[in-house]
Amino acid sequence: MKFSPALLELIEALRCLPGVGPKSAQRMTLHLLEHNREGAEALARALTQAVEKVDHCQRCRNFTELDICEICADSRRDTSIICVVETPADVLAVEQSGSYRGLYFVLMGHLSPIDGIGPAEIGLDRFQQRVLDEGIEEVILATNPTVEGEATAWYLTDMLLPRGVRVSRIAHGVPLGGELEYVDGNTLAHAFSGRRAVEQG
Amino acid sequence: MKFSPALLELIEALRCLPGVGPKSAQRMTLHLLEHNREGAEALARALTQAVEKVDHCQRCRNFTELDICEICADSRRDTSIICVVETPADVLAVEQSGSYRGLYFVLMGHLSPIDGIGPAEIGLDRFQQRVLDEGIEEVILATNPTVEGEATAWYLTDMLLPRGVRVSRIAHGVPLGGELEYVDGNTLAHAFSGRRAVEQG
Ligand SMILES: [Zn+2]
Ligand SMILES: [Zn+2]
Numbered sequence: 001m002k003f004s005p006a007l008l009e010l011i012e013a014l015r016c017l018p019g020v021g022p023k024s025a026q027r028m029t030l031h032l033l034e035h036n037r038e039g040a041e042a043l044a045r046a047l048t049q050a051v052e053k054v055d056h057c058q059r060c061r062n063f064t065e066l067d068i069c070e071i072c073a074d075s076r077r078d079t080s081i082i083c084v085v086e087t088p089a090d091v092l093a094v095e096q097s098g099s100y101r102g103l104y105f106v107l108m109g110h111l112s113p114i115d116g117i118g119p120a121e122i123g124l125d126r127f128q129q130r131v132l133d134e135g136i137e138e139v140i141l142a143t144n145p146t147v148e149g150e151a152t153a154w155y156l157t158d159m160l161l162p163r164g165v166r167v168s169r170i171a172h173g174v175p176l177g178g179e180l181e182y183v184d185g186n187t188l189a190h191a192f193s194g195r196r197a198v199e200q201g
Numbered sequence: 202m203k204f205s206p207a208l209l210e211l212i213e214a215l216r217c218l219p220g221v222g223p224k225s226a227q228r229m230t231l232h233l234l235e236h237n238r239e240g241a242e243a244l245a246r247a248l249t250q251a252v253e254k255v256d257h258c259q260r261c262r263n264f265t266e267l268d269i270c271e272i273c274a275d276s277r278r279d280t281s282i283i284c285v286v287e288t289p290a291d292v293l294a295v296e297q298s299g300s301y302r303g304l305y306f307v308l309m310g311h312l313s314p315i316d317g318i319g320p321a322e323i324g325l326d327r328f329q330q331r332v333l334d335e336g337i338e339e340v341i342l343a344t345n346p347t348v349e350g351e352a353t354a355w356y357l358t359d360m361l362l363p364r365g366v367r368v369s370r371i372a373h374g375v376p377l378g379g380e381l382e383y384v385d386g387n388t389l390a391h392a393f394s395g396r397r398a399v400e401q402g
Contacts, residue, residue, distance in 0.1 A: 016233065039217030
């Protein structure tokens with residue numbers, strides 16, 4: 001005896017969620033069918049709708065339901081400065097810290113040659129073009145203080161400095177080895193104000 | 202700035218899954234949209250299909266896509282004996298232990314007066330009728346060895362013994378305070394063979 005096909009399929013499908021193993025997928029399936037069928041239907045609708053509607057902003061690559069996201073389209077933002085982050089969650093964290101009013105570029109990851117993720121995969125060709133076209137004065141590197149995040153920051157530095165763009169790296173407050181999205185707003189505000197210009201080596 | 206409406210809705214909808222808080226719902230949402238949109242669509246389909254197709258077996262209350270589940274319809278099973286368990290996962294665990302060839306009754310929970318779950322909510326009225334109608338010789342109580350599982354077992358004992366039904370309780374091997382579905386097959390087999398008849402007090 002095993003579970004019915006529709007149950008097995010749902011158990012298997014739930015494993016596309018990060019951190020969900022076979023045992024918790026089974027537990028989730030039984031819970032939904034026994035206690036929350038409306039929740040299951042609402043989740044199905046939300047998944048379908050998000051996949052249909054959400055795409056990348058054509059300017060900053062952040063997730064949005066518009067062609068150009070609300071931040072990129074906001075005329076009150078300082079358009080002379082771009083902050084580079086790894087993920088949409090990082091944008092949210094920086095915004096919530098209230099310490100920054102410029103634009104963003106969201107890498108949707110970081111350089112990771114071992115996984116086949118090079119500069120093109122995180123949009124750096126398009127980013128360089130944008131920085132030059134728009135006459136950006138400063139690029140703030142807010143990638144995570146991890147090995148890959150640091151490597152990505154150095155790559156960006158090498159790419160931008162020779163073209164006369166001011167490059168800075170948020171520095172103080174973000175704990176080494178940590179992830180930006182888990183840092184509280186005060187710490188992030190401190191990290192922004194304490195940023196240092198990156199000098200040519 | 203916050204996430205777009207479709208993202209916020211998905212983050213909220215994911216919280217219907219047991220053990221998923223706001224932070225992991227956000228992480229799941231960003232992961233699906235960035236790395237696994239096909240998985241998200243498959244999950245939406247699997248949820249819809251499971252809610253549509255899966256219902257309770259009319260005889261044993263286990264989840265099934267049929268009117269009568271495969272176990273209840275299997276003519277090779279011993280129809281003189283019924284094992285009472287709390288959840289479909291418990292049926293699976295007992296089946297996988299290979300130690301039992303009778304029928305089941307799945308309570309889909311346990312008695313819990315504080316939550317408004319009385320005998321009717323776990324199907325005990327129907328169960329008693331079934332035991333009498335079908336001339337069941339023995340009822341094996343395999344509810345969990347927790348406070349609620351034990352209380353449910355005692356309620357069933359009081360209900361069945363006066364009607365001349367042999368009642369037994371799986372006893373050895375299942376660790377006290379533990380949950381049946383996490384016990385390995387050998388331990389469960391031991392628990393079944395070591396069951397003791399319940400005497401009238
Ligand atoms: Zn944008
Ligand atoms: Zn059945």
